[in-house]
Amino acid sequence: MANEDSPKKRLLTGDRPTGKLHLGHYVGSLANRVKLQDEYDCYILLADLHMLTTKPQKEAIDELRDNIREIVLDYLAVGIDPTKATFYLQSAIHAVYEMNLVFEMLVTLPRLARLPSIKDMARAAKFDEEAVPFGLIGYPVLQAADILMPRAHIVPVGKDNEAHIEITREIARRFNFLYGETFPEPESIIGDIPTLPGTDGKSKMSKSLNNAIFLSDDDATVAKKIKTAYTDPNRISADVPGNVEGNPIFAYHDAFNTDKSEVNDLKDRYRRGAVGDVEVKEKCIAAVNGFLDPVRKRRAEYERDSGLVEQILYEGTLKTQEIANETLKEMKKAMGLAGIWNRISRKARDRIKKSETA
Template sequence: MVPVGKDNAAHVEVTREIARRFNHLYGEVFPVPDLVSAETPTLVGTDGRAKMSKSLGNAIALSDEPAEARRKVMGMYTDPNRIRADVPGTVEGNPVFKYHDVFNPNRAEVDDLKGRYREGKVGDVEVKEKLATALNAFLDLMRERRARYEADKGLVDELIVKGTERTRREVQQTMFEARKAMGLAGVYTQLRRKAERSRKPAATTA
């Protein structure tokens, strides 16, 4: 099972096709991966652009502190045709309400804000303030875990080293199984031994 975002779904499909072709030609060696895609809708950028991107500066990072996250929320793009709080606004396609739908678990509050927004009875500031509160509540658990891991000195380095060593073992075993299925295991062993012998310094005679 491979959890990826929509942008990387095509890569998983290419991997599936390669695994199927290899297995068809040489026998079952590679598991055919299944795609696990999040049902969460793609979030637009805080500037209203179609995609949130760190390089565009329109993203809220999971590592943002509460004040920084609130600052970004308060600067979010909303309904450009709404010049005053008493002007009926558009909820559909409005980035602030898209974020509310994803991060605000208080559905009654969200429905109330949407209703009043459409009627011109609530300002953008209140809508954004409540979004900032909901978003920071969502991020607080991640901030706590991040702080806990940062406080455990050496933990991340240890995980990287252990993960790398485990990956190397998995790769070596997988390559052995692939070569064996293709009838190349013996050939590869011969080539490796020949290469090792060629790298050894020649014996010197007195």
């Protein structure tokens, strides 16, 4: 069902507020959000309920306020315009809780358990196989509620979340089959660079693995992280031919070095054993800091504007609450649940009124 009140199709995306965002977030999703914000009616959620699936501890919840502020500043710094995108707090959208409950009835546990990303998240959170919370297994169902709440048509995600969008599509199809056409089937959009390796060269860039370069890192911190980053362990000197593939430094060059002739030259010389890691890393540092300089500048400007982040979130959340309540109303109407309560309440009010006038 199209959003008849808006000439644009809708986009939904967001992040768990577990800390500042990094370069992997940028190439995986943020770049697409910036690119698409003129074309779509954009909704960006701060997914604090999702955070509870792996971090339910009180100390983690206590950190939410600061983490949410930091992420919104990252959004603004990379160029997401709050006049074009609606930022909102997930836990303040109470209709999503009800939608999540209904959608849980439309998908099986084996279907959810097959998702590799859930297993990866459980391992990252250090959960034993028998101690994985129900909420983590149901993570994609709550994600479906987030996406279908504004009746989103597209979802920019990282490669590891693509399978989750398919779950959303299946739930939308199942609901529409049972109760009538209510939800669109959203499409995922993957970034040009689906996964960015971490500085350790072992896995994707991640806050929890301590291998990330953050969007808010200063020049010196970026330089330190890149200088100590993994390259090719078999290359013991500059005259030994090295591997470009699987080398994080060249992945960063591909993502952030706008001088493609320089990148190609470095790759060629690296493969021939005609350039040292020092030169490759120094030029990588220059490229990454060149990308981050305007991001840092915008971030500092927004950070100085006291109360701006809170106002953006407050106004966006109020707007989203209205949309969510309307979606829930239409959803219950399609299911017939609204009619049941309406009939009960009408008969009850009539009886109460008669007893009062008797």
